[in-house]
Amino acid sequence: MSLSAFSLSGELENIKQQNLYRSRRVIDSAQATHLTIDGKKVLNFCSNDYLGLANHPKVIAAFKKAADEYGVGSGSAHLICGHSIPHHALEEELAAFTGRDRALLFSTGYMANLGVISALLDKHDLVLEDKLNHASLLDGGLLAGAVFKRYLHGNSENLQAKISRSNAEKTLIVSDGVFSMDGDLAPLPDLINVARQTQAGLLIDDAHGLGVLGKTGGGVVEHFACNSNDVPILVGTLGKAFGTAGAFVAGSDELIEILIQKARTYIYTTAMPAAIAEATRASLQLVISENWRREKLNALVAQFRSGAAQLGLTLMDSNTPIQPIMCGDSEQAVKLSQQLLESGFWVSAIRPPTVPQGKARLRVTFSANHQSEEIDLLLSALERIVKNEN
Numbered sequence: 539m540s541l542s543a544f545s546l547s548g549e550l551e552n553i554k555q556q557n558l559y560r561s562r563r564v565i566d567s568a569q570a571t572h573l574t575i576d577g578k579k580v581l582n583f584c585s586n587d588y589l590g591l592a593n594h595p596k597v598i599a600a601f602k603k604a605a606d607e608y609g610v611g612s613g614s615a616h617l618i619c620g621h622s623i624p625h626h627a628l629e630e631e632l633a634a635f636t637g638r639d640r641a642l643l644f645s646t647g648y649m650a651n652l653g654v655i656s657a658l659l660d661k662h663d664l665v666l667e668d669k670l671n672h673a674s675l676l677d678g679g680l681l682a683g684a685v686f687k688r689y690l691h692g693n694s695e696n697l698q699a700k701i702s703r704s705n706a707e708k709t710l711i712v713s714d715g716v717f718s719m720d721g722d723l724a725p726l727p728d729l730i731n732v733a734r735q736t737q738a739g740l741l742i743d744d745a746h747g748l749g750v751l752g753k754t755g756g757g758v759v760e761h762f763a764c765n766s767n768d769v770p771i772l773v774g775t776l777g778k779a780f781g782t783a784g785a786f787v788a789g790s791d792e793l794i795e796i797l798i799q800k801a802r803t804y805i806y807t808t809a810m811p812a813a814i815a816e817a818t819r820a821s822l823q824l825v826i827s828e829n830w831r832r833e834k835l836n837a838l839v840a841q842f843r844s845g846a847a848q849l850g851l852t853l854m855d856s857n858t859p860i861q862p863i864m865c866g867d868s869e870q871a872v873k874l875s876q877q878l879l880e881s882g883f884w885v886s887a888i889r890p891p892t893v894p895q896g897k898a899r900l901r902v903t904f905s906a907n908h909q910s911e912e913i914d915l916l917l918s919a920l921e922r923i924v925k926n927e928n
């Protein structure tokens with residue numbers, strides 16, 4: 539068989555020409571604020587391990603103990619013979635943590651979003667998504683086969699206008715809680731109002747808010763003092779602030795039962811390893827009890843924002859650990875990222891199609907394990923680079 543008809547080399551060349559070529563770097567150390575890549579030590583400012591739990595001794599110990607007890611592979615999907623006591627216990631604990639009847643584990647956040655949206659909607663329905671929603675939410679909306687519309691970022695008036703022009707049977711409003719590439723928050727109270735007025739369902743994917751926002755890490759829902767009646771469908775991921783892997787949907791008993799019956803990305807895939815579930819149970823306890831991690835993150839973010847403003851860098855309207863530095867041009871973003879790496883700082887360049895054309899950026903992220911001096915080091919490196927440019 540030949541792939542010549544696919545002109546792969548031409549396409550690859552095209553991607554390179556546009557400065558959109560993506561490549562991977564191989565890490566030779568545990569996920570932490572200090573990493574080794576290509577034999578070189580770097581300070582890591584691009585991980586989503588916001589609370590610094592990916593490499594926490596208690597999380598590792600729980601993982602090891604469960605691997606001894608339950609083995610590594612789960613053996614099958616949850617509905618066959620892959621659903622074990624650790625999975626079940628984690629679901630109950632996540633339901634309690636989010637203040638909902640029940641929670642259902644998925645193997646990734648991407649799969650949770652595909653599964654939940656396509657289980658709830660069909661071609662008679664309407665899905666409305668914020669323009670800057672994560673790719674998995676957009677793909678979930680497309681996969682559902684429903685009428686798919688995007689509203690202006692964070693703009694509830696635009697959302698309401700689009701709903702009022704529709705005669706769909708069911709309408710679902712879908713939004714990131716914290717926008718993954720911009721770090722700003724969804725206008726949750728406004729979305730809740732629109733959902734109430736229009737009888738629409740509301741799904742919030744709080745992948746970047748859970749664990750990080752709110753006094754007990756309850757995410758954007760806790761931040762805005764809302765509850766499960768306001769946000770009936772909550773998606774959370776476990777590979778970010780929880781430091782492990784996988785995801786969950788939390789909501790009413792009926793919602794979870796429907797997902798078990800209908801969510802194809804739940805039904806037709808192998809359950810996450812039980813050891814991951816046990817590790818996540820350990821990290822959940824740390825998320826709840828160690829509020830100092832959130833307080834420290836807030837202090838680091840404030841320190842960075844005030845230093846970056848003094849340097850004249852263009853930041854976004856974000857108070858979360860996601861702090862993009864706007865570059866505009868993809869070439870400029872890649873160049874800055876490369877210069878930082880040469881100085882020992884790893885900050886990834888984010889380019890289209892992940893962000894809109896002309897909005898390439900450096901996505902700086904912080905962890906509770908960063909030290910204040912390390913923020914100063916990053917700011918000094920940025921200052922040197924910016925001065926040399928001008």
Ligand SMILES: Cc1ncc(COP(=O)(O)O)c(C=O)c1O
Pocket residue numbers: 645646647648649651672674714718743745746775776777784785
């Ligand atoms: C908002 C959002 N939802 C979902 C996901 C996907 O989660 P996962 O990495 O578990 O597939 C991500 C990022 O990875 C995300 O940023």
